[in-house]
Amino acid sequence: MIMPVNARTAEHPALEIQMRHSLHLIIVCLALVLTGIAANAQSADATDEVIVRLQKEALNSDLAWNLLAALTSEVGPRMAGSEADSIAVKWAVDTMHSLGFDRVWTEPVSFPRWRRISENAQLLTPSKQNLVITALGGSPSTGGPLEGELIQFATLEALEAAASEVVQGKIVFLSSRMRKTREGTGYGETVMNRSRGPYVAARKGAMALLIRSVGTDTDRLPHTGMISGSQPGAPVPSAALSNPDADNLMILLSHQAPVRVRLDLDVGFEGSATSYNVVGEFDGSADLDQRVLLGAHLDSWDLGTGAVDDGAGVALVLAAARLVADLPLRPRHGTRVVLYANEEQGVYGGISYAKLHEKDLHEYLIGAESDLGADRIYRFKTLILPQAEPVIDLLAMHLKSLGIERDNAEPAGGGADVGQMRKVGLPVIDLNQDASRYFDLHHTANDTLDKVNPDNLRQNLAAWVTLLYITANSTVAFGPVDRSE
Amino acid sequence: MIMPVNARTAEHPALEIQMRHSLHLIIVCLALVLTGIAANAQSADATDEVIVRLQKEALNSDLAWNLLAALTSEVGPRMAGSEADSIAVKWAVDTMHSLGFDRVWTEPVSFPRWRRISENAQLLTPSKQNLVITALGGSPSTGGPLEGELIQFATLEALEAAASEVVQGKIVFLSSRMRKTREGTGYGETVMNRSRGPYVAARKGAMALLIRSVGTDTDRLPHTGMISGSQPGAPVPSAALSNPDADNLMILLSHQAPVRVRLDLDVGFEGSATSYNVVGEFDGSADLDQRVLLGAHLDSWDLGTGAVDDGAGVALVLAAARLVADLPLRPRHGTRVVLYANEEQGVYGGISYAKLHEKDLHEYLIGAESDLGADRIYRFKTLILPQAEPVIDLLAMHLKSLGIERDNAEPAGGGADVGQMRKVGLPVIDLNQDASRYFDLHHTANDTLDKVNPDNLRQNLAAWVTLLYITANSTVAFGPVDRSE
Numbered sequence: 001m002i003m004p005v006n007a008r009t010a011e012h013p014a015l016e017i018q019m020r021h022s023l024h025l026i027i028v029c030l031a032l033v034l035t036g037i038a039a040n041a042q043s044a045d046a047t048d049e050v051i052v053r054l055q056k057e058a059l060n061s062d063l064a065w066n067l068l069a070a071l072t073s074e075v076g077p078r079m080a081g082s083e084a085d086s087i088a089v090k091w092a093v094d095t096m097h098s099l100g101f102d103r104v105w106t107e108p109v110s111f112p113r114w115r116r117i118s119e120n121a122q123l124l125t126p127s128k129q130n131l132v133i134t135a136l137g138g139s140p141s142t143g144g145p146l147e148g149e150l151i152q153f154a155t156l157e158a159l160e161a162a163a164s165e166v167v168q169g170k171i172v173f174l175s176s177r178m179r180k181t182r183e184g185t186g187y188g189e190t191v192m193n194r195s196r197g198p199y200v201a202a203r204k205g206a207m208a209l210l211i212r213s214v215g216t217d218t219d220r221l222p223h224t225g226m227i228s229g230s231q232p233g234a235p236v237p238s239a240a241l242s243n244p245d246a247d248n249l250m251i252l253l254s255h256q257a258p259v260r261v262r263l264d265l266d267v268g269f270e271g272s273a274t275s276y277n278v279v280g281e282f283d284g285s286a287d288l289d290q291r292v293l294l295g296a297h298l299d300s301w302d303l304g305t306g307a308v309d310d311g312a313g314v315a316l317v318l319a320a321a322r323l324v325a326d327l328p329l330r331p332r333h334g335t336r337v338v339l340y341a342n343e344e345q346g347v348y349g350g351i352s353y354a355k356l357h358e359k360d361l362h363e364y365l366i367g368a369e370s371d372l373g374a375d376r377i378y379r380f381k382t383l384i385l386p387q388a389e390p391v392i393d394l395l396a397m398h399l400k401s402l403g404i405e406r407d408n409a410e411p412a413g414g415g416a417d418v419g420q421m422r423k424v425g426l427p428v429i430d431l432n433q434d435a436s437r438y439f440d441l442h443h444t445a446n447d448t449l450d451k452v453n454p455d456n457l458r459q460n461l462a463a464w465v466t467l468l469y470i471t472a473n474s475t476v477a478f479g480p481v482d483r484s485e
Numbered sequence: 486m487i488m489p490v491n492a493r494t495a496e497h498p499a500l501e502i503q504m505r506h507s508l509h510l511i512i513v514c515l516a517l518v519l520t521g522i523a524a525n526a527q528s529a530d531a532t533d534e535v536i537v538r539l540q541k542e543a544l545n546s547d548l549a550w551n552l553l554a555a556l557t558s559e560v561g562p563r564m565a566g567s568e569a570d571s572i573a574v575k576w577a578v579d580t581m582h583s584l585g586f587d588r589v590w591t592e593p594v595s596f597p598r599w600r601r602i603s604e605n606a607q608l609l610t611p612s613k614q615n616l617v618i619t620a621l622g623g624s625p626s627t628g629g630p631l632e633g634e635l636i637q638f639a640t641l642e643a644l645e646a647a648a649s650e651v652v653q654g655k656i657v658f659l660s661s662r663m664r665k666t667r668e669g670t671g672y673g674e675t676v677m678n679r680s681r682g683p684y685v686a687a688r689k690g691a692m693a694l695l696i697r698s699v700g701t702d703t704d705r706l707p708h709t710g711m712i713s714g715s716q717p718g719a720p721v722p723s724a725a726l727s728n729p730d731a732d733n734l735m736i737l738l739s740h741q742a743p744v745r746v747r748l749d750l751d752v753g754f755e756g757s758a759t760s761y762n763v764v765g766e767f768d769g770s771a772d773l774d775q776r777v778l779l780g781a782h783l784d785s786w787d788l789g790t791g792a793v794d795d796g797a798g799v800a801l802v803l804a805a806a807r808l809v810a811d812l813p814l815r816p817r818h819g820t821r822v823v824l825y826a827n828e829e830q831g832v833y834g835g836i837s838y839a840k841l842h843e844k845d846l847h848e849y850l851i852g853a854e855s856d857l858g859a860d861r862i863y864r865f866k867t868l869i870l871p872q873a874e875p876v877i878d879l880l881a882m883h884l885k886s887l888g889i890e891r892d893n894a895e896p897a898g899g900g901a902d903v904g905q906m907r908k909v910g911l912p913v914i915d916l917n918q919d920a921s922r923y924f925d926l927h928h929t930a931n932d933t934l935d936k937v938n939p940d941n942l943r944q945n946l947a948a949w950v951t952l953l954y955i956t957a958n959s960t961v962a963f964g965p966v967d968r969s970e
Contacts, residue, residue: 074612084614129790221705244936247935248790251554251934304705448729
């Protein structure tokens, strides 16, 4: 149930006077009930009207686009721990100030610094050809060029099942291809090649690992991404091939003749770095101790300008917070926007934030994150207490007009960063974009501004202002929900 | 008019005997006329039947695909004058032999050797970012890194109109974007940025040139290609930016603050090289001194594996020649397939071939070239004598079933290489592919096998066997046509 604070209905000065006349109690009670019904009806209408107006404004707004264009052009790629990462933090602080946030601050986040200095690979036999590769994040260096024969496995399971003798001293090639789906489910099916492959290859005695990029495109642009930080042992030097390069190797391997490759990765961990979660708040219209938490991550990989991952999310949560704060009457609760540090290399920002703020869980009404690009949002999921269902019904009604349906098949996860607070009890809502195209671009040099469709970005913004306005106006609590991994 | 040589109708042994009986002359004449009509009717039907069968075979054939897969995987990129170019020549000779060509030989082609050793560019201000560029073919080296402020012009005309004082010492950025059309006409509208831009920039005192890639994609993959070899003066060091990089610069330039760039191209001409036109012939069924000339170029740029430019053309003309030669009865005329050397850097193979073979013009029936990828062929054009129109009518009829219409709006050009023989009088036919997608891939690292659609390649092959069979069976001459530039 939504009860917006409305200047005309929040107070009834006639009420106290009438209450003194006990003679008219029944009439007064009747009047009060009728007034209440009328007031409720009016405020529901007013709420709907505000939301429709907000959505219309979002659907005509260039704010998210302009923020995204600024971040991707002025800062560009901003890999965690790099010089550009510091520039991004400064950009985020300055931008929050210029957007009029009531409070802006930063919270330090430390992590091991991983560097990509150079990376090269060549096919040696049957002919010399450059292979388009990129080192996986967290990969060690090859320590100069290494050469070896490829041994191909369709899946990580096949590699795990192989005898060490056949793998020993070779370069493992994991060839499984990611499926393209609207839900992005193909990612979970193949990402273990990247996250666990380097460790499994090491255990089998391989000298290095090449994986087919975990991506759905056919571009000559490999997909980077982090290898797991929580596996036993040490990983082998590991890189991803572009899909066309992997296809080419598959043809050559089908000839049953040895395929030899040279790999030279000058990459690796070197000391530690500190970046910052950038936090900004808009107050609500009531003096309440709970706020809505909106999140996105500020860092990107180094290959592209991080427009879809996650510049779009940064732009969307900033713009949504600003549009809602600009209303003649803000919603009751405030908004906290967190632009997380170093999501890409291990969710450092999100984990650090949850560690620091777990004790403040009661200060959050609900959380949501944008980190799946900015193609059209087509569904939303929730993880809330049943008592808040009426608020979600209102949300569902208003998201429907944007082509977004509620999906009850599974609970919301809250995203990589905000999801860390979900693990300790924060209720969350997920707005899910159509991910069909996302994994064409994800973690590649092709992640640039031109890949964001301005109309889709506006549809996202309309969904975010709807979510923010409705939740921030709630008079019922959404959580806390059960702690969960 | 087509008159296929048919064992059953070419000779009439009964004829001479009957001719001796003058008494039966009228009857004989009548019989002869009737036999002739029947024979003609039968041969037209037989021709149609052969063509329909050939097309069906082509539409089910994997031959072109297999040839293309072999060339792009076993040889890969094959820039003229490189080690891989020699391997490609050997591959072509071996492949022609294994396809059963009756004669195979090579003809040397010499040209200046241009080398790409390394190429890098960075944005320096307002922030440090890598720029994805590739040197233009024929560009000189920067002789180490050079740094300068960008000065942007929308078109080459605008640069030409600019005062030297404002261009002097700057890095010119030509930003016009190529239009995407089915006919590929956008190429001619923007390619002067690449071909003439480096000279115009030099005349204006610029230190270097960056152009927006002459390409229609939005990938982070720049398009190389040759600068003109016939302009007065010397060109400045020149490179192409990927479209997203050009977009990014345009946003930064709109801020009215200086944009500085570092460019480091280690490229340039170094001595000369010799490659080879690879020539193969299949004889016809009659002992005639004219043959059909089919051409494609064997070299590619170095960035991709040259699948669409022009591996597909190589595979198509080889496969078409083989399928037609495999018929129980070959067409009357033979086929000469020429796989030209170094088209990319200045049509060296085509020009060399025409110089050597101009004197043999009478030995060619007609010519045709495949060098626009392998998306669906949708139209054909001709440059022939009017007397050959009936043959073209038959061709039109049979191409129609493949979705290909005759276009009479302009004459055929014969392509870059075969067109050199057209200039001295060779009649030609153009089979035009839908070029909408071609300039997404043209001269980029993305020109790889996966970009070729196997069904479209088969449609191309069906068109090529139709063209070859019908023209090689002609009893009328298609030319010579007027000499023209």
